[in-house]
Amino acid sequence: MNYTTQMDAAKKGIITKEMMIVAEKEGIPAEIIREGVAKGRIAIPANKNHTSISPEGIGEGLRTKINVNLGVSKDCNDIDLELRKVQMALDMKAEAIMDLSNYGKTHVFRERLVEMSTAMIGTVPVYDALGFYDKELKDIKAKEFLDVVDKHGRDGVDFVTIHAGMNRSTSETFLKNPRLMNIVSRGGSLMFAWMRLNNSENPFYEYYDELLDICAKYDITLSLGDACRPGAIADSTDPSQIKELIELGELTKRAWAKNVQVMIEGPGHMALNEIEANVILEKKLCHGAPFYVLGPLVTDVAPGYDHITGAIGGAIAASAGADFLCYVTPAEHLRLPDEQDVREGIIASKIAAHAGDISKGVKGARAWDNQMSHARQALDWPKMYELALDPDKAKAYRKDAVLEDEKTCSMCGKMCAVRTMQKVLNGEDVNILRQ
Amino acid sequence: MNYTTQMDAAKKGIITKEMMIVAEKEGIPAEIIREGVAKGRIAIPANKNHTSISPEGIGEGLRTKINVNLGVSKDCNDIDLELRKVQMALDMKAEAIMDLSNYGKTHVFRERLVEMSTAMIGTVPVYDALGFYDKELKDIKAKEFLDVVDKHGRDGVDFVTIHAGMNRSTSETFLKNPRLMNIVSRGGSLMFAWMRLNNSENPFYEYYDELLDICAKYDITLSLGDACRPGAIADSTDPSQIKELIELGELTKRAWAKNVQVMIEGPGHMALNEIEANVILEKKLCHGAPFYVLGPLVTDVAPGYDHITGAIGGAIAASAGADFLCYVTPAEHLRLPDEQDVREGIIASKIAAHAGDISKGVKGARAWDNQMSHARQALDWPKMYELALDPDKAKAYRKDAVLEDEKTCSMCGKMCAVRTMQKVLNGEDVNILRQ
Secondary structure: OOOOOHHHHHHOOOOOHHHHHHHHHHOOOHHHHHHHHHHOOEEOOOOOOOOOOOOOOEEOOOOOEEEEEEOOOOOOOOHHHHHHHHHHHHHOOOOEEEEOOOOOOHHHHHHHHHHHOOOEEEEOHHHHHHHHHOOOHHHOOHHHHHHHHHHHHHHOOOEEEEOOOOOHHHHHHHHHOOOOOOOOOHHHHHHHHHHHHHOOOOHHHHOHHHHHHHHHHHOOEEEEOOOOOOOOHHHOOOHHHHHHHHHHHHHHHHHHHOOOOEEEEEOOEOOHHHHHHHHHHHHHHOOOOOEEEEOOEOOOOOOOOHHHHHHHHHHHHHHHOOOEEEOOOOOOOOOOOOHHHHHHHHHHHHHHHHHHHHHHOOOOHHHHHHHHHHHHHOOOHHHHHHHOOOHHHHHHHHHOOOOOOOOOOOOOHHHOHHHHHHHHHOOOOOOOOOO | OOOOOHHHHHHOOOOOHHHHHHHHHHOOOHHHHHHHHHHOOEEOOOOOOOOOOOOOOEEOOOOOEEEEEEOOOOOOOOHHHHHHHHHHHHHOOOOEEEEOOOOOOHHHHHHHHHHHOOOEEEEOHHHHHHHHHOOOHHHOOHHHHHHHHHHHHHHOOOEEEEOOOOOHHHHHHHHHOOOOOOOOOHHHHHHHHHHHHHOOOOHHHHOHHHHHHHHHHHOOEEEEOOOOOOOOHHHOOOHHHHHHHHHHHHHHHHHHHOOOOEEEEEOOEOOHHHHHHHHHHHHHHOOOOOEEEEOOEOOOOOOOOHHHHHHHHHHHHHHHOOOEEEOOOOOOOOOOOOHHHHHHHHHHHHHHHHHHHHHHOOOOHHHHHHHHHHHHHOOOHHHHHHHOOOHHHHHHHHHOOOOOOOOOOOOOHHHOHHHHHHHHHOOOOOOOOOO
């Protein structure tokens, strides 16, 4: 190969195999994809060692993608259960899986995941560092954090979340601007704590160039984490969050200079009316880098239903230009998600992504809806099931009902508006009480 | 009483008992409520014969309200089941219940409902007309439709949906502008069919003044229905829909001239990016009358999950100024909702309404979220449950998990960001692996 990373190839005018696949999937000329990757507006996270991947593009003009979080932890150390979640995510066509494993033999699960996952794979190396070294947080040496990234790269991880924007300067902004919920990013809080406990600069910030060299070696995409992601609607769009975003913009330019692809992670908890401004800010301050959002959750009061609060925020974010949605499950804030939670989280995120795609005019997005509406207009139930986001649920729901008329549903029976209109526009009588 | 309707009182400068209660509930001076009612920007649907009501205001500056649909039909003629749904709606603090009964002894259910419901009650008299007269649609005489409204008024119904905007002129616009899904409003399609079958003007339009006299007699609020509510995202914001909205604006002025309160019903299926424009249009074309939306559903492809597609659209609509959300359940497009569907529909609508209230700055809306965030920051689980929109679900979820640490949850265990930040900001060590 006469290039190192996708971005290096793109800048050299080379259209890679991965770009071709992305172009094909999106129905967009490969040259447009190449140009997007060259400018950093599109990322194609595809580690050279992840040979089973079916590459996807994330960024401007492309379909909004979704990510599924899973992984083993001390409270839930069941590799088989997590592998079933992986299979479900793949079956449901999630484009990315983040392995947030943080306990025990994480590499065993990670290897199985890389082997089986056609979806891109992300990790948060900091989560893994404690178990990796079997050391308490403060005892981990700065460069040891980098070695975990290298290990993940070698294993085939396509993108890594790195909280390099939580540097000394950002932490000063944070300390000067008290928040209701402080830092709720798990990796961000670990970095902040490590810095305080060791009275040192953030290792990923201090050794950022070395980190970039590791990323370039495997073509790992950097997902620059937002340690100051608001954890309460009271904390959103505050100086800490925006200061960190400015830092992430600087780090983006440095990554691109070394041909490392970048995504930017975003909020979080946030009032609905702030979401669009946050997307605009990210796209401006981070020079058009793809935006990867968690939620946003538009209210704090609905634990048990955060797949819905997140779908509201995610749809609005995607509509405004966010490129990648991290799923939120009903279990958020309460426990690790079980399989049913994962399923509900994926569906809610897919709804949000698709609603955003219709709104921002992604190529072909409306065609699916129009096919469904044609099927509805024809009262063609088998076709409606086939086109439904979740055919099984749709089928099960209608089957439960006792039907007055085979063609309609129990909501309106023979008062079905579609039936009434078909009859009257055909010049037929509209008998509702009697046949 | 020296006034007829709430609007009549408001115009005369009288602050009614109902206005006082609304003012108290909203934490807004009664004079502001009076002024809103006088101008038609706030409606207080409260039939004089509905003595059990706890009045609510719907409109500018007030909390977004939600409505629950239920009622007996041929496919599901179980009065006890519907009464259990009513009790659930009341327990969950829905502000309105629409009784869409359309089969058999509708008045038996309606009477029980009026007796027990502190929530305002709405109906769609046209649904009831066929059973009321035991006649096929085309055989019902124009003025017989009005008699059903009078009967509902006598029974204590607080607001009625009337599709008076689907007049000859609107039906011509509809016929000239073909749609993917024609008319999907049940009442709208019945009116359109009746007009075609009898070659006559819409009876509610033709005898609108008489209808207004009936409404004024009982202080029924008119909920002017949108027959051209789009049933597919392909059909939204089209000439038929907007033409009908212009008609509804004219009908609004005529109602206000007779001191009849008005709400305007709205979409429907609609791409996310059209929602704000639709709210602005309604508020302009209908002179600030409260906007009552069904959804909007931001995609057509998710049957089984339309409580989510509707929550996305509803939150955006509420944020932009919609005042009243009709709930959508997971059963929409598939069957009549069962009790669990009703429950999920109510929760999703409440999330949408509250997210909208935070966004549009309704008084006190953020206080609830801030209390929740304080409880989260303190890892105070009993308080979190108490403040949750659905305490039972939140409690059940966390109880299912095996916990490494009593204070945290199984999502992060001892890597809990809140725990980490508390320790490090207190100058303590952050032990994660070992106690």
